[in-house]
Structures are given as C-alpha cells and as structure tokens.
Amino acid sequence: MTVATRLANAGDLASLRQKILAGRKSTKIAISVCAGTGCRAQGSMELFEEFQRELQEQNLTDVEVRATGCHGFCEQGPLVVIFPRKIFYRGVKVKDVPRIVEKTIRNNEVVDSLLFKDPATKKKCLLENEVPFYAKQQRIVFRNNGKIDPTQIDDYIAADGYAALAKVLTKMSAEQVIEQVSQAGLRGRGGGGFPTGRKWDICRAQPGDEKYVICNGDEGDPGAFMDRSIMEGDPNSVLEGMTIGAYAIGASRAYIYVRAEYPLAVTNLSIALEQSRSLGLLGENILGSDFSFDVEIVRGAGAFVCGEETALIASVQGDIGSPQQRPPYPAQAGLWGKPTNINNVETWANVPVIIDKGSKWFAGMGTEHSKGTKVFSLVGKVLNTGLVEVPMGTTLREIVYDIGGGIPKKRKFKAVQTGGPSGGCIPESLLDLPVDFEKLTEAGGMMGSGGLIVMDERTCMVDVAKYFLAFLVDESCGKCSPCREGVMQMHSILCRIVQGEGREGDIELLEQLAAYVKESSLCQLGGTAPNPVLSTLRHFRNEYEAHIKDKKCPAGVCTALVEFEVDEELCKGCGLCMRDCPTEAVIGEKKQPHKIDVELCIKCGVCYEDCPFDAVIAK
Amino acid sequence: MTEETIKLTIDNQEVEAEAGQTILDAAKTLGIEIPTLCYHPAVPSAGACRICVVEITAGARGALVPACAYPVQEGLGIQSNSERVRQSRKMTLQLLLARSPGAKIIREMAKEYGCEELRLERKDDDCIMCGLCVRVCQQIIGTAAVCFAGRGPDREVSTPYKLLSDVCIGCGACAFVCPTEAIDPAEFCSNPLEKIANEFNCGLDNRTPVHIPFPQAVPNKPVIDRENCIRFQTGGCGACQSVCPAEAIDYDMEDKTVQEDVGAIIVATGYKLFDTEVFEEYGYGRYPDVVTSLEFERMVSASGPTDGQLYRPSDGKEPKTIVFLQCIGSRREKGGVPYCSKICCMYTAKHTILYKHKVHDGQAFVFYMDVRSGGKNYEQFVRRVLTEKMATYLRGRVSKVFPRNGQLVVRGADTLSGGQVEITADMVVLAPAIQPSPGVQDLAQKLRIGYDQHGFLLEAHPKLRPVETNTAGVFLAGACHSPQDIPDCVAQASAAASKALGLVSHKQLTREPTIGVVNELSCNGCFECENVCAYGAIEHKELRDREGDLTATLAHINEGLCQGCGACAVTCRSKSIEVQGYRDDQMFAAINAISR
Ligand SMILES: Cc1cc2nc3c(=O)[nH]c(=O)nc-3n(C[C@H](O)[C@H](O)[C@H](O)COP(=O)(O)O)c2cc1C
Ligand code: SF4
Ligand code: SF4
Ligand code: SF4
Ligand code: FES
Ligand code: FES
Secondary structure (H helix, E strand, O other), rough: OOOOOOOOOHHHHHHHHHHHHHHHOOOOEEEEEEOOOOHHHOOOHHHHHHHHHHHHHHOOOOOOOEEEOOOOOOHHHOOOEEEEOOOOOOOOOHHHHHHHHHHHHHHHOOOOHEEEEOOOOOOOOOOOOHOOHHHOOOOOOOOOOOOOOOOOOOHHHHOOOOHHHHHHHHOOOOOHHHHHHHHHHOOOOOOOOEEEHHHHHHHHHHHOOOOOOEEEOOOOOOOOOOHHHHHHHHHHHHHHHHHHHHHHHHOEEEEEEOOOHHHHHHHHHHHHHHHHHOOOOOOOOOOHHOOOOOEEEEEEEOHHHHHHHHHHHHHHOOOOOOOOOOOOOOOOOOHHHHHEEEHHHHHHHHHHHHHHHHHHHHHEEEEEOOOEEEEEEEEOOOOOEEEEEEEEEEEEHHHHHHHOOOOHHHEEEEEEEEEEOOOEEEEEHHHEEOOHHHHHHOOOOOOEEEEEEEEOOOOHHHHHHHHHHHHHHHOOOOHHHHHHHHHHHHHHHHHHHHHHOOOOHHHHHHHHHHHHHHHHHOOOOHHHHHHHHHHHHHHHHHHHHHHHHHOOOOOOOOHHHOOOEEEOOOOOOOOHHHHOOOOOOOEEOOOOEEEOOOOOOOOOOOHHHHOOOEEEEEE | OOOOOEEEEOOOEEEEEOOOOEEHHHHHHHHOOOOOOOOOOEEOOOOOOOOOEEEEEEOOOOEEEEEEOOEEEOOOEEEOOOOHHHHHHHHHHHHHHHHOOHHHHHHHHHHHHOOOOOOOOOOOOOOOOHHHHHEEEHHHHHOOOOEEEEEEEOEEEHHHHHOEEOOOOOOOOOHOOOOOOOHHHHHOOOOOOOEEOOHHHOOOEEEOOEEOOOOOOOOOOOOOOOOOHHHHHHOOOOOHHHHHOOOOOOOOOOOOOOOOOOOEEEEOOEEEEEEEHHHHHHOOOOOOEOOOOEEEEEHOOOOOOOOOOOOOOOOOOOEEEEEEEEEOOOOOOOOOOOOOOHHHHHHHHHHHHHHHHHHOOOOEEEEEEOOOOOOHHHHHHHHHHOOOOOOOEEHHHEEEEEEOEEEEEEEEEEOOOEEEEEEEEEEEEEEEEEEOOOOOOHHHHHHOOOOOOOOOOOOOOOEOOOOEEOOEEEEOOOOOOHHHHHHHHHHHHHHHHHHHHHHHHOOOOOOOOOOOOEEOOOOOOOOOHHHHHHOOEEEEEEEEOOOOEEEEEEEOOOOOOOOOOOOOHHHHHOOEEEEEOHHHHHHHHHHHHHHO
C-alpha cells in the first residue's frame, strides 16, 4: 500500500494508477489464495501464511501471494489460482504448499491431484475457465473477486477502480449519471427489481438538502451469500457505486447496513473506508470537486425482515425492526424522515462498471426488461454448488446442468426453488425458462436475492412448502395480522398434512389463506410468504392430494406417511444401511438381501439416503 | 408547505381532504364507517391489524390498503366495502378470533361479518397485537414502559425482560386504548399513579385528569386538573390535545384574575354537609356501609358511579335491609347545630321510595325526631310513603351503630312504643345537618354583608327584604341564607334576580337623598371614614393640577352604596362629611325652630 496522500484531482488518481501498474509486470507470477469466508473456514488463511513462509524461505521474493475474496466455488475450497496462467487448484491443504511452489512456481508444472475433475465428464480441468462451473459465467459484479486483495485499495485502483467516480465528478452532471443508469436498464438486485435510475431520480426530485443513501447488506435469505462475497471481496466497488449514486441523488451521508453475522465483510468494508478516506475518495471535496460524501457502517441484528427497507431504516434509527406502511416511501420520508435511497449491495457494485463501460454495453446483456447479469447462489441437489454470475436470460437448464453439472446420484430433477424462502418452486417443464424478473414471477417463483435451490425426485414438495413457511413464521416481524397469524395457520395446516392428518378442504383453505395473506399484509414479507405454498400447489398439486386423500408421501419424505422397505432384487447386501440404522431395525446377512423390521424402524430415512443401489424404497 | 386540498372518491362519492389526512379521515367526513382495531385518534397509526382495509383503484388489479394509515391522494378511487374488502376483513377476523376467542370486540365484529365459526387452530391470548398500548406509551405518554418482544407469532407486549417496571407511571393510557382489555398496568407497574377520586360522586369512583366536572355542568365542557395531569407534571402525554378536533386544548393557558364593574351581586354559595365523622356512635368513616344521604343519592343515580345499581360499598352486595337516620347533627345543641336542616325529612322519604324501586324485597327503616313536612303536597308525600309501606318509621334517636357478622346493628329508641330497638341492617344512611359553605364568612366580609352565628348570611329584613342585604346591590339566594329545599331556592333565586334586574335595568339609580357628602375643601385625606363605613361607600378621589400631577387624594362617597347612616360624619375629625338633609346647620335650625 502506498503511503496515503490525498488525491487532489482526477489526474492524481490516474497517475497513482500508472505508478501502481508500473510496479507490476503482467507476466509476474501471483498466487491468489481465496480468503473468503468459505475457504477461510477450511483453513485458507493458514495456507496463505504457509505460501508466504515457503516463498520467503526459498527466496522467491518476486512471487506475490494474494489473499482474495470469494471465488464462488466455495464447495471446492480452499481454492488457489496461479496467475498469470490461471491454473486452478482446489481443496488445497497446507501440506500441498511445498509441492505447488516446487512444481508450479519453480518449474511451471502442474500438480495433477489438485486439479478439478468434472464429475460429469470425469475430465480434469487445468485452468479456471476450463472448469464448467466457471465456463458459462460472465463475471461483471464479480469482476474483481478472486483477483484482487480486498484490503489493498491499490489493487482496486489498478483494476480501473474509481475511474468511474473520477469520470462522474469531472465530466458528468447528476442528471447524466441518472440517465446512464436508466438507459443501462439496471434494476434492483435486492429482490424488487425496481429500476435503479428511476429510484434515484425520484429521490433526487424530493425537496430538501439532507438526503441519505443506504446500502442494503442485510442478506437475510438463508443460503444466499453473494452480497457477503462482494462486500468481503470487493468492498471498494460498493463504495464507489454508492458515491456515484449519492452524487446523482444529492446526498452527502450514507450507511451500509451489514448483518452482524458478517464480521469479515465489516472488517474489509472498514479497511476500504479508511483507505479511500485517506486518499480523498471519500470525505470532503472528493477528488478536488465540491462534492463531499461519507459512509458509515451499521451492524444489523440479523433478522430477515430487517432487509425490508422500512424495517431496515427503523433498525438504523435504533427502533424495532418492523416495517412501516408505505407511502410515504423512503424516497419521500426515510431515514430520520429525510428522503432516502436504498439499494442492494449487488446493485451498487454494478454502478461503476456501467459508468465505465457505458449503458449500451450493459444493456447489451440480458433480456428485454432485465439487463446485465445476476449472481445466483446455486445450492441443493446439484454437483457443483456456489455463486454463479450469468447474464439475465440464461435458462435454468443451463444453470442447473451446464454450470451446476446436473443432479448427483443420477437422480431425477424435480424442481428448482428460486428467490429465497418466499420464492417458489419451478418444475422441470419450465427448465428452459430464461431467467429474468418477469419470467420467474410468471412461473410462480421470483428473482428475490438470487437463491437457487435444486431439488431432486426425493424431495417432497409439501414438506418443502412447510419448511419455508416455518422459516417465514419465525421471521415474520409479527406486526400485522395476516402475516403473523395467517402464515402461522398455513404452516400448521401443512404440519397436519405431512402428519397424515390432512382433511378434505385443506387445500382450499390454504388457497384462501394464501390469497388473503398476499394481498392484505403490510410488507412484502407477508406479501410473498404464501409463494412456497402457491407455487407448489400450482405445479405439484397431486402431491398434496396424495398426502391428504391417500395418506401417502410420494417422495418418501414425510415419515408419518411412509414405510421403508428393501427391494430384494436390488439389494446387494452391502450392509451400509444396517451399519447406520440408529435402532438396528435393518436385519440380514452380508451379501444377502436385507430386511427392515417395521416395528423397530423410526423412519429416520438414513437407509433410504445411504443405499448406493437405491434398494431401499419408500412406500 | 401550503395546505392543499385533495379530491378523491369513496364509494363513488366525491370528497375533499387535506394533504396528510388518511382515507379513514376522509371517509369520516362522508359518514362512511370503516371498522378499526389498531387505530385510535390520539395515537399515530400503524396499519397493523388490517381490519380497516379498503380497495383502491390504482394499478392493474387495484390493491387493499389500510384506511387508517394510507394517506389520501389526488384522484384516488376507493371502495370501502367491496366483496374483496369484506373477504379480507372476514379472514382477518377469523384469524384474530382463533388467536383471541375471548376478546369481546372480535367476537362482535366476527358476528357482524358472519364469520364467528372457528375454522382455524385456536390460541387463547386476549391481546390481538394491535400495538396501541406500545404506541400510546412510547409516542404519547413518552414513557416507553411497554414494548414488543419476540417475533412472528411469538411477538408479545411486555416490559423489558418482563420485569416490574419502574419506568411505568401507571397512567393507564395503555389500558384505556386497548381494544380487548388485555393489558393492566397494575400487573407490571412498580409505583402506579394514585387514582383520582371523582369529587362529584363523593369519591365513590375515579375520574381522569381531564374531565367534565359533573353531568349537565354549565358549560358542559371538560377541564384539566393540573395536579394530576401528566402533561403538567412531566411534560409528556398531550393525548387530549392530539385528539381534540376543535383544537381547544391549550396547555399554556394561565389562570386569570378577572375584574368587572357590576351593578349588582347575587350571593348563592350553597351549603355543605355536617361532618358526620365526629359522631362516633354512627360509625361513619369506620364502617364502609354507613354512608351519607348525598353518597346514597349518587349511588342510586342513573348517572352515578354504578349506573343506578345499588350495591353496598363493603362487598358490592345488594342491601336487603337499610336504615335511614335523620337529624344527624341537626337540632342538637351540643356538638351539632341547633336549627332544623329542613330538607332531610323530605329527601329521606324520597330515598325510601328510591330504595324500594331498586330493591323490591328490601326493608327500610327511618329513625326521626319529627317529620316536618310543611310545604305544598309534602305531607301527602310522606303519607304515601307510610301507607304504601315504603318504610317503617321509628320515632326516636339512635344511640349506636356497630358491626356484627358482616352486618350493621342499629340500636335506638322507639319512643312511641317506649322501648329500645335493634335493627340488623346491610346499610345505614345518615342525613347530616346543613351548614353554610366553607369560606362564606370571608366572602361576607368582602361584600360587607352580615352573617349569623352559624355562618348563614343575613338578609336586610326577615319579612320585608328577605333577599336583600344591608349593602345595596348585594342579594342572597339559596342555602347560603338558610337550609332550603329546591322550590325555596328557586323562588329565592328568582326574587334575587328580579331585584338585581330592577336595579340595573334603569338608566339612573333612584336612592334615598339622605347620603353623606364630603367637603373637599376641608378633607385632609386621613380616610378614617373608610374604616367605619359598613357599606364600602368611601372611595379615593385624586385631585390633579393642570400638568396632571397628583396634588391630593381625598375621600369621596359613592352615592349608590351610601346608606346615609352617618358613621363617617361623626368620625371625621375635620368635620368634612355631612349627611344631606341632616347637616349640622339644618339640625340646629330645626332645633331652634322647635325651641322657639
Ligand atoms: C422481507 C424482505 C427482506 C428483504 N431482504 C433484503 C435483503 O436482505 N437485501 C436486500 O438488498 N434487499 C432486501 N429486500 C428488498 C429491500 O426491501 C429493497 O427493496 C432493496 O434493498 C432495494 O434495493 P434494490 O432496488 O437495489 O434492489 C427485502 C425485502 C423484503 C420484503
Ligand atoms: S407482513 Fe409480516 S413482516 Fe411484514 S409487517 Fe406484517 S408481520 Fe411484519
Ligand atoms: S400505564 Fe405504564 S405502560 Fe401503560 S401507558 Fe402508562 S406508562 Fe405506559
Ligand atoms: S395489549 Fe391491547 S393494546 Fe396492547 S397490543 Fe394487545 S390488544 Fe393491543
Ligand atoms: S470462499 Fe473461497 S470460493 Fe467462496
Ligand atoms: S385499524 Fe387500520 S390497520 Fe388496524
């Protein structure tokens, strides 16, 4: 890190960038060790230190080790990518370090055992972009993640960081900025999909000098972690986006609301704030202009509902995180009653690129009404899980099969749940759906924050609906009757159904409640909470009927409604189920077909999951 | 911002509203009823219960919005009772009914919407989570003693950590706004505010700091009792101001001293009851079921603390036997007053009738000295009580009232049968003597009118000038003069009023010509005369020179007030006052003429 001297103008910034780049050869070898939360949990920081130690020991001072943000493929972590070739190593352990240094760094050879093997083709991939998980992605929001050290603002500046801000401050009026963002067709990535340019314009048009900008980093959807990865891996892109937005809106203060469970994001954002302040990229008279702006971090208590903008504002103000009836909208009367503009982390991170590369370039990607890319967090029953950034309009099939590598254990795909807990399940028949805001909603799902949970044939859709509703019952703030009482009642009906106590009329009652909760709730938590039920009812109604009328769970999940049995034809007598059964209900001789004692069986389903030959069947 | 008017339509009727008003406000001006639960006019809206949803015609399908929290917008079209609205309200009610089957308001609303059948899993929580208590405490009272804890269905209203609250001031605002009577600050308040006794109901119930002093008060308007008002004591609350549609509440108003020049004054200061606690034998103040006749009057009044139901104070039971004791303190030379209080015989007779109306199978006894029923039809009234067996009259005095087995024993003499009687009663009603209101003597001194040894004000002449006083222009009406019943009071008041009118309706005042005059040449302004004038007729007259500088202050006699008694004339050392028609020279001339 260069000793901070305030950049007096845009020219200073450009020369600083030249200076940094001059000190770096493009052919220079750099080892990028993922220091995202996922890889850290698997020991990547020790790995990083080990690389440093090893290189020093071997006097390889020319080689740089860089701790970067999340690469998105956390499942395979810790990840190490060797630049400039981008050799991709996965599952790297401390003990692998000497080998990598010896072979790859010194002799330009590959450590074969650390390469990624495509589970579909069984082929090994050498380079990052050969890995199918990455091959189809287009990384715009994640442009720097995995490449730069988020704690070094120099890295960001070297990658053209803050060029967009310099351009805005020197060459563009606020109106022009809004025009650019509007023309790019950027829509909010926090779930609502509201056109960002229009939002800024509304806030800009409000009377009053005191306005606020907020970055929504609450990310309450379980399983989603794209916002965390951006805040951790490229915090300056968020700050730059916010500064540009504030300039356009006429705000001089901002808050980043980060959930308390994201300590690394808070650390990296704080470092970025400090560094950009000392360079004069934040604070008074940024880059010598008469625009002044600063940002503060607020740590949220980690309630899902606090991601809702009015609840978030209440929480920043120190009140209970409960949503407020709108209007007034935050743009009219938000934080401390002043016009406030809230955008999601990913939305902010898109802004600098749009200014940099132009609205045409951005609008060139995506579908008619959804432009640019979207980061999805692909999880569930797929081979490759992780963060996936693809252009809008990519089909679900491409994401699930090409990037995700399809369903493990050769099982059948059943549905993909999109949009977080209050999203919906989309069935196989709609797999060719190009994902964008409208298409997902039409199909009964939603964009939400970009969660994608893949489900295979062994998923019970009634159980899935129940699972998500349980989450929503807990996370409802409890302020309004429809959401507090209605979702709870829906959940208890679902509980009855999976218990085999479903009654004639339950489906209709669920539908009535769902329609009511959707249109009568105060905020969009309640407004979307019935989605899991509605979408499963729409696409998988027969499963509900099977539970209620026949008292059967076709997927074999609802323990009250299944009985496990061993198919004697298929059973090879391997004994795996017998070993794992907690109540010793499986009996049989080795190499002989086993049997399940229904009296002892507690229907935990371990055998059903275990059996490599799918010989345990649910009835 | 300028006040804009906004036009919108509700149920196809056009209405104008002010910016910042809600749909509910606008509907009110049209007389359209929208049900509410979490709304209170004094408390900021939250839009939480969703019972007030109405349909707005914005967007493709329109939307349901809460009328109580949704601001009016130009051109908005609203349906307040469409099928969609009713369906939503029904479902809200079903859910709330399942949550709070014990809440009366929910049961009633559900009945009205035809959805009282329980279809959903039930809980038994009276709180419907409307949040009014939390909002009123936080935003109106400013205490924030109760708050929400927990999320979703586990949300509850509680003090922090469910501990006894020393922040709670026990004002009861939360209980007041709660639609389901689910909250009681007594359960969590560590030092509740003292209840304020309702003076008009003799302290038999309580009142709020802002209150209308009594039914049919003139003017019939509320007053704020500063000693008990949270606003005046802590600067918080302000609820009454925020609800008052006439914006009539002004906390900065001060008490004022008003000075008026008047031509006549009517004194009508009324009376008070003798403090019966001094007669220990009757047990008033010791036994809750011994009450005064005035307390009894409030208890049986339809606008009283029990809405006219008669319960005995100790345990709320209906008194099956009741004993009325007359002449408590009256006609009692020692320790009481020697005069007859005049009204007790008649009201006690009335009380026995009222009692029998309330308790058909009850038994009433009356201890009396004499039944004095002088007055038009009075005797007939008492006869009716006796012949219709409303009460058993016992002539004699009571020596003791004491408790026995949860009842009261009244021991007294029945002088007609010549024996002692003991009556076991549920309740005893005392008829205390009447005394002038406290402070009336001070007033009399200010007005320079006389009073007797009991403090009753004196009339100018008992037969010829019964409503006038010795001070010209001051008249008497009602019990300040003597114990009086209502017809007497009204008659006296009418008389006093016409006397006063007779005085002030003329352009000029006619008076006796024999009044004092001051000789300004010899008066030296010692004002000895002022001290002796019983009628306050001596005024200060200032003499000024051409420049307006004060040269002397001399005595001047107010011709309207002077009664010509001559007290000043004899007091004046410089002989500067003479009574007209009785000047010294005139007197001497008269004497000379006689003696000639
Ligand atoms: C229940 C609920 C939870 C939400 N959680 C988040 C969240 O975690 N992160 C987020 O950015 N937006 C969240 N939102 C959306 C925000 O309310 C808001 O629309 C968004 O931050 C606006 O930013 P955008 O226009 O950039 O999307 C949530 C909305 C609801 C109703
Ligand atoms: S819809 Fe749910 S989360 Fe939203 S205000 Fe109502 S209770 Fe709270
Ligand atoms: S009684 Fe206590 S809790 Fe209730 S409003 Fe008053 S201060 Fe608040
Ligand atoms: S206690 Fe009463 S006022 Fe408070 S939230 Fe419950 S129902 Fe509403
Ligand atoms: S944390 Fe390393 S790839 Fe996500
Ligand atoms: S009365 Fe309007 S939402 Fe409760």
